[in-house]
Amino acid sequence: MEHSLTIHGMPQARAASGAQEEFDEIFLRHRAQIFRFLLSLLRDRDAAETLTQECFLRAFRSWPSFRQEANPLTWLMRIAVNLTRDHWRNRKLQFWKRATAVDVSEVSDWLPGQGSNPEQRASVRQQIEAVWKVVEELSPRQRTVFLLRFVEEMELNEIAEATGLNLGTVKSHLSRGLEAIRTRLRRQS
């Protein structure tokens, strides 16, 4: 589905310039990926939608200061990661709000490969659910690193840049996540 999402309310001077077109291009290219990262991190469609909008709004505001030599996706991911930190902090304060995250068993219903037989599909489903459960048990920072790596397929240095962590910490978080998945899969099999 194609969305007609564009940034409105921009200053006239900028709208007339090429910066507007450049930003629109960045927006169209990366919005689905930012939404996917936020969705997998929060497992909450409404929150992912809101934070995706907020992410691009903040990006637009700081677009003039954005260094063109940097990777736009990494820059956007950094904004998204910061937004999720604020989101979690607010959630802690708003303890009366009901949990809106989708259950991992529900998320695991989305299976790749339609042609496999029911037994194989059940096995794959179990494995995917096991990974989601591990992801759920990780700390927010570890979860962020894990999803950037294994869902968004970002390079380690890009993850380090997006999260503000050093490379060693990123590797350490990934190692822990992978080890937890191995353990769970072993226990499951």
Next chain:
Amino acid sequence: MKKSFELEPMDPELTKVLSQFRASAHAWSAQEYARVSLEPPAVTGRRWKLPHRWMMAVCLVITAVSVPVHREQVRHAQQVEASMEAQKNAQFLVDVDADVSQRVPASMSPLASLIASDEPGSEQITSGTSRQGERQP
């Protein structure tokens, strides 16, 4: 995977599981992305949000401060009014006493001294003399 994880080479089984996990997450996200109705982030709209919040906060503070102040002012005004009323009454009584004492004729003074102050009807006589005295120029 674009590039294998540098720290530890992953076994094929784990690689496969993570690949399936990624595909599942992508499929789920694609489905959800199609269902969301992303509104354009309205910069002008957001500019109004902050002033609205501030205005609301300022109104609350003004209300919280002004209501007790107003109550205090009303109470103070009532006290002043009551005090003035009491003073006025007291002054009136003083004036009446002074007026009555001035208007008792000097010729009746010996008679007044003959009536004991605690005797019944003394007040009547006294007031009668005062009325009588009023008639005299």
